[in-house]
Amino acid sequence: MDFTLTDDERAVTEAASQVAGAADPWPALAEGGWLDILLEEERGLGYLGLVAEALGAAGVAVPLAGTAVVWPTLFGGSAGARRVGVADSAQELHLPPPSHRGGPDPVDGLLCEDGVGAEAVVVLRDGMAEIHEAFTAEPIGGLEGDGLALLRLEGPAVDRCKDADLVAEARRRAAALTAAEMAGAIDRIATMTAAYVTERQQFGRPISAFQAVAHGAARLATLAQAATWSARLACTSADPSDTSAAKGWISSASAEATALAHQLHGAIGFTEEYGLQRLSKRLRTLRFAFGDDRFHHLALGRPA
Amino acid sequence: MELTFTDEQLALRAEVAAFLAEERAAGSFTPRVDAWITGFDRGFTKKMAARGWVGLTWPTRYGGGGRTYVDRLCMTELLLAAGAPLAAHWFADRQMGPSVLAHGTEAQKERYLPEILAGEATYCIGMSEPQAGSDLAAVRTRAVRSGSGWLVTGHKVWTSLAQHSDYIYLLARTDPAAERHDGLSELIVPLRSEGVTITPIHDMSGAHHFNEIFFDDVFVDGDALIGTEGNGWRQITGQLGYERAGLERIMSTWALFEAMRAEVGDDERRQEELGALEAAARVARLLVFRAAAVADSGRPPDHEAAMAKVFATDIEQKMVEVASQWAGRGARTAGAFGGHLAPAWLIAPSFSIRGGTNEVLRGIVARRALGL
Ligand SMILES: Cc1cc2nc3c(=O)[nH]c(=O)nc-3n(C[C@H](O)[C@H](O)[C@H](O)COP(=O)(O)OP(=O)(O)OC[C@H]3O[C@@H](n4cnc5c(N)ncnc54)[C@H](O)[C@@H]3O)c2cc1C
Numbered sequence: 006m007d008f009t010l011t012d013d014e015r016a017v018t019e020a021a022s023q024v025a026g027a028a029d030p031w032p033a034l035a036e037g038g039w040l041d042i043l044l045e046e047e048r049g050l051g052y053l054g055l056v057a058e059a060l061g062a063a064g065v066a067v068p069l070a071g072t073a074v075v076w077p078t079l080f081g082g083s084a085g086a087r088r089v090g091v092a093d094s095a096q097e098l099h100l101p102p103p104s105h106r107g108g109p110d111p112v113d114g115l116l117c118e119d120g121v122g123a124e125a126v127v128v129l130r131d132g133m134a135e136i137h138e139a140f141t142a143e144p145i146g147g148l149e150g151d152g153l154a155l156l157r158l159e160g161p162a163v164d165r166c167k168d169a170d171l172v173a174e175a176r177r178r179a180a181a182l183t184a185a186e187m188a189g190a191i192d193r194i195a196t197m198t199a200a201y202v203t204e205r206q207q208f209g210r211p212i213s214a215f216q217a218v219a220h221g222a223a224r225l226a227t228l229a230q231a232a233t234w235s236a237r238l239a240c241t242s243a244d245p246s247d248t249s250a251a252k253g254w255i256s257s258a259s260a261e262a263t264a265l266a267h268q269l270h271g272a273i274g275f276t277e278e279y280g281l282q283r284l285s286k287r288l289r290t291l292r293f294a295f296g297d298d299r300f301h302h303l304a305l306g307r308p309a
Numbered sequence: 310m311e312l313t314f315t316d317e318q319l320a321l322r323a324e325v326a327a328f329l330a331e332e333r334a335a336g337s338f339t340p341r342v343d344a345w346i347t348g349f350d351r352g353f354t355k356k357m358a359a360r361g362w363v364g365l366t367w368p369t370r371y372g373g374g375g376r377t378y379v380d381r382l383c384m385t386e387l388l389l390a391a392g393a394p395l396a397a398h399w400f401a402d403r404q405m406g407p408s409v410l411a412h413g414t415e416a417q418k419e420r421y422l423p424e425i426l427a428g429e430a431t432y433c434i435g436m437s438e439p440q441a442g443s444d445l446a447a448v449r450t451r452a453v454r455s456g457s458g459w460l461v462t463g464h465k466v467w468t469s470l471a472q473h474s475d476y477i478y479l480l481a482r483t484d485p486a487a488e489r490h491d492g493l494s495e496l497i498v499p500l501r502s503e504g505v506t507i508t509p510i511h512d513m514s515g516a517h518h519f520n521e522i523f524f525d526d527v528f529v530d531g532d533a534l535i536g537t538e539g540n541g542w543r544q545i546t547g548q549l550g551y552e553r554a555g556l557e558r559i560m561s562t563w564a565l566f567e568a569m570r571a572e573v574g575d576d577e578r579r580q581e582e583l584g585a586l587e588a589a590a591r592v593a594r595l596l597v598f599r600a601a602a603v604a605d606s607g608r609p610p611d612h613e614a615a616m617a618k619v620f621a622t623d624i625e626q627k628m629v630e631v632a633s634q635w636a637g638r639g640a641r642t643a644g645a646f647g648g649h650l651a652p653a654w655l656i657a658p659s660f661s662i663r664g665g666t667n668e669v670l671r672g673i674v675a676r677r678a679l680g681l
Contacts, residue, residue, distance in 0.1 A: 147651030
């Protein structure tokens with residue numbers, strides 16, 4: 006095992022943080038060739054994971070999973086720079102009956118990731134997938150910035166993939182990529198928090214001088230390291246259990262990380278103006294995208 | 310020991326329940342999370358005031374109800390459970406009135422209390438400043454004697470409800486030369502005074518709940534100073550006990566909890582999780598009632614209030630987390646749990662910060678309950 010980034014990986018990380026910092030990262034992602042990297046590079050998902058980390062750290066929401074992962078995995082070609090939403094009927098399966106769930110009834114439509122503003126959608130079903138171009142996507146997210154939509158199809162599929170293995174692989178890659186984006190966001194809130202507790206003075210000293218605060222910052226740093234490496238393993242390994250471990254653990258840890266970061270920031274972190282809340286909201290969105298903690302923990306724990 | 314309600318308390322609860330049922334039927338409010346601090350409705354407050362439910366614990370000779378703090382909890386428990394809009398009188402009823410009663414002169418009691426009792430005066434809490442959060446004794450806002458009154462200059466922050474309030478109850482420095490805990494005093498400042506500027510701060514839900522307030526040579530008359538000059542720190546400790554000791558610290562999210570109960574279904578794991586939350590909430594409730602009993606014994610609750618608040622807000626935050634887990638992806642939808650989950654999630658981080666952070670409150674328990 007080697008935990009050092011190669012020169013290529015470092016170059017990806019640098020380029021990605023520039024892209025993530027662009028006013029509109031989507032065209033920058035397209036121009037940089039990142040949306041098609043899966044088709045061109047054997048380690049494409051590993052690179053994309055680093056891109057997702059940078060986007061996560063910046064708190065930027067783009068439909069990377071649909072366009073750069075799910076579509077090329079299933080259909081072997083490029084989606085161009087079209088924004089692709091993903092509706093996965095299987096992810097509802099672990100949920101209790103809709104009447105108990107508080108969410109919309111999936112019979113009426115499908116929950117679609119990045120459905121808001123999508124130009125095409127991929128619908129994942131049992132062992133098959135479809136591309137749709139005629140649909141309506143009604144925003145139903147409870148938090149700003151959440152692209153979740155209630156999808157209603159308005160015509161037949163324009164293309165289909167009936168290879169169950171590819172469908173499973175598309176799901177796995179989307180989850181791995183999402184784990185990487187979350188790792189980037191957790192790493193950023195850990196860094197922000199460590200910096201803030203060093204800067205913020207109370208009782209005549211930096212609050213990091215109080216052990217309760219220092220321990221909190223240390224725990225956050227630990228969560229960030231664990232998230233980063235488990236997501237990197239998921240994005241570079243072909244084993245679906247690595248992905249479930251990463252997405253399950255990171256999803257669950259994201260709640261702890263967010264709570265800790267807010268606690269250590271005090272009231273300032275609770276304001277709209279301060280950057281922390283955008284990252285907490287993004288983490289909450291991603292926690293429940295492409296399989297949440299329970300979904301992936303069940304996938305790992307269920308007897309084979 | 311008698312850990313159940315008296316007949317008198319049960320009768321009060323029956324009245325409150327009937328009032329709430331009428332108000333609900335008349336559509337006068339919609340239950341929502343955090344309504345005690347965000348539900349601002351002077352009309353509702355006036356209806357409560359007319360029934361004698363504002364200032365319930367205040368002595369009858371000042372127009373109060375002369376009842377106990379435990380009685381007050383019997384009442385507020387039902388109001389909080391209903392998600393009723395209480396913000397127009399909550400702070401004044403909970404802490405400023407008791408502070409004026411404990412430290413004010415007769416003239417001040419006559420001046421300030423009747424308006425609160427009538428549901429006509431809203432107060433906000435002027436403690437925190439940019440450099441004085443957990444370290445409250447670091448406040449820099451100055452009050453300087455000027456003729457018959459005071460000139461106030463400074464900067465408060467995170468002031469909930471200032472945009473709706475008539476008065477701010479201010480902690481200010483009156484003697485910069487004194488040791489920092491000794492140079493502080495409490496003043497009541499009318500917010501419509503010249504020289505007061507209130508600017509909104511938007512919270513992470515985008516709502517305008519709290520504010521920044523600037524005081525630029527604001528003149529207040531001599532009667533504004535409550536209690537003894539230089540004794541503000543000791544006085545405020547009592548006020549903070551009342552601030553922390555209420556059932557709002559476990560019931561901010563009650564509308565969500567009710568929705569969880571309604572949606573628990575047949576899943577045994579969920580039933581167990583709901584039961585664990587309910588068990589912890591009941592224990593928290595006892596700790597809060599115990600703090601009220603301390604207040605009834607004649608001193609403001611202190612470490613009892615700190616203990617209850619940390620314990621209770623932790624459970625409120627867990628409720629939000631458990632509801633999120635149950636809903637899975639549905640947690641992200643605006644309609645989840647009757648529409649209560651998203652707003653509860655957006656305010657949850659503040660539970661363990663507002664009114665004193667968990668770290669600070671644990672310090673109080675360690676020092677003052679255990680002598681550590
Ligand atoms: C929703 C909301 C409403 C509010 N309303 C009001 C209001 O109406 N009026 C008002 O005056 N204030 C109000 N506040 C402010 C509130 O009282 C402060 O936020 C709180 O006291 C903490 O101060 P701070 O935010 O500056 O955090 P800080 O004091 O900077 O704390 C940051 C972190 O450091 C920790 N820390 C600080 N000192 C220590 C220590 N000695 N040991 C261990 N840990 C420590 C804290 O626990 C926290 O985790 C409100 C806050 C919120 C969030």
